[in-house]
Amino acid sequence: MSQVRSLTSDLTDNIQKVQELLSYTEDLIVKDIYRNGESCTILYIETLVKNELIYSFIIEPLLKDASEDIEKIIKGYEITTSSLFTALSKSLLDGFCIILRENCSTAVMTAISDDQGRTIQEPSNEQNINxxxxxxxxSLSTNVHLLRKRVKNPDFKVKYFTIGSMTKTKVAIVYVDSLANKLMVEEIERRISLIEIDNVHSTGTLEEMIEENPITPFPQILNTERPDRAASYLLEGKVNIIVNGNPTVAVLPITFFSFYQAPDDYNHRWLVGSFFRIIRVLSFIIAISLPAIYIAIVSFHSEVLPIGILYSIRVSLEFVPFLPLIEAFTMQIILELLKEAAIRLPSPIAQTIGIVGGLVIGTAVVEAHLVSNTMIVVIGLTAIASFVAPVSEMGTSARLLGFPTMIAASILGFFGITLTLMLIFMHLSKLQAFGIPYFSPFAPFRKEDLKDSFIRLPAWKMNNRPTNTNPQKLNQQGVSRVWKKK
Incomplete structure (x- = not known):
């Protein structure tokens, strides 16, 4: 272990050691000034600070008033002192300005960082109507501010970690201290504190380091760009994790049905919200099983269809040289290619690709007798069903699960589909995320949590928080609709 080095009284030696710690980077600015016959040196990284503030907040006060101590006359929202070179280098990388003096072994550090982040705007991935x-x-501080603005409670707690031996990424754990389960919070903090990694750039990297079931296709942590959604989970006793430099907040622990809930469910009347939520949950089943059902019917169980529909399907398949399984796999892969192309290309080109892929290529493959008309319809409905999920990661997981279901249907027909769905729901029932049942409130069955799962009851009926996270306080509303009793 290297010895921690401290500043000396030699100004030149101190400057040289700071430059050495920062690998003699050329954006480290060194300015010498003289005040009251004393030599002072100002060091800062010009790419991390507001250069115009250096003169008005640091240099001008130092030259104007030479009688007072430096700490009393310079300006800055955070002023500290240190005599350790490691603290100096870390402060410089955090956007601080450092003042070194001749015959003095203590440095003065003040924060003048240049935060050139983008302005707050509506997230494009999670748009809502109301x-x-x-x-x-x-910006991590901005994200914490957006949460504090919605949860103005003295129990709102923020705990910081620094992860990544090279990137030194700042990570914040946010929760309501009087609601969140203490054991759960301690376990999350323990996992994060034990992470050993060179770099962390996003919440995705952090998720992979702390999740307990890395092989499952189902996401165990919900990522959201909406402060209202993240704040609502805080008030249920859940935990938010914010990674500096990333515009998404990770919510944990989470359940399966949370991925099919949208903020608009609570902005509409409860009947409307419940209707759309049921449609979303059904879309999960459709995305997994619809191509498999088509394959099973065509290959084994054609007798289940009315004669008119069966005749139409048989006619469309007459000149197709491939098995239904190959058709389905090919179209699913083409769908994923078009989706990836639309995401990576600029918006005007992406719209053109969507039209070309949906109309021109679809029509061409049917006319070339490579794919049947019915398969185009089935894959289109499957794609729409997977895109219904408010969180895109769950929609992708549903499309992935469709592949083994199609293989089972091509081998065993309806029995293969039934067997695959049984295995999927058995896995969902067994899966746990941070000690919380993933398929709650159905496995284990919790009657009290059904009020806000695949349906939503009126707000005045939901007097208790979900019990799956074992919050410290279950009651969240008390007496409801008092006006009706008067």
């Missing part, structure tokens, strides 16, 4: 239209940004 409700707030602000979203998280890349």
């Amino acid at each position: 409700g707030p239209h602000d979203g998280f940004v890349e």
Whole structure:
């Protein structure tokens, strides 16, 4: 272990050691000034600070008033002192300005960082009709502010970690201290504190380091760009994790049905919200099983269809040289290619690709007798069903699960589909995320949590928080609709 080095009284030696710690980078600015016959040196990284503030907050006060101590006359929202070179180098990388003096072994550090983050705007991935239209940004402090603005409670707690031996990424754990389960919070903090990695750039990297079931296709942590959604989970006793430089906030622990809930469910009347939520949950089944059902019917169980529909399908398959399984696999892969191309290309080109892929290529493959008309319809409905999920990661997981289901249907027909769905739901029932049942409130069955799962009851009926996270306080509303009793 290297010895921790401290500043000496030699100004030139101190400057040289700071430059050495920062590998003699050329954006480290060194300015010498003289005040009251004393030599002072100002060091800062010009790419991390507001250069115009250096003169007005540091240099001008030092030259104007030479009688007072430096700490009393310079300006800055955070002023500290240190005599350790490691603290100096870390402060410089955090956007601080450092003042070194001749015959003095203590440095003065003041924060003048240049935060050139983008402004708060509505997230493009989670748009809603009613409700707030602000979203998280890349600044950690801004994201914490957006949460504090919604949860003005003295129990709102923030705990910071630094992860990554090279990137020194700042990570914040946010929760309501009087609601969140203490054991759960301690376990999350333990996992994060034990991470050993060179770099962390996003919440995705952090998720892979702390999740307990890395092989499952189902996401165990919900990522959101909406402050209103993240704040609502805080009030249920859950935990938010914010990574500096990333506009998404990770919510944990989470259940399966949370991925099919949207903020608009609570901005509409409860009947409308429940209707759309049921459609989303059904879309999960459709995305997994619809191509497999088509394959099973065509290959084994054609007698289940009315004669008119069966005749139409048989006619469309007459000149197709491939098995239904090959058709389905090919179209699913083409769908994924078009989706990836639309995401990576600029918006005007992406729209053109969507039209070309949906109309021109679809029509061409049917006319060339490579794919049947019915398969185009089936894959289109499957794609729409997977895109219904408010969180895109769950929609992708549903499309992935469709592949083994199609293989089972091509071998065993309806029995293969039934067997595959049984295995999927058995896995969901067994899966746990941070000690919380993933398929709650169905496995284990919790009657009290059904009020806000695949349906949503009126707000005045939901007097208790979900019990799956074992919050410290179950009651969240008390007496409801008092006006009706008077």
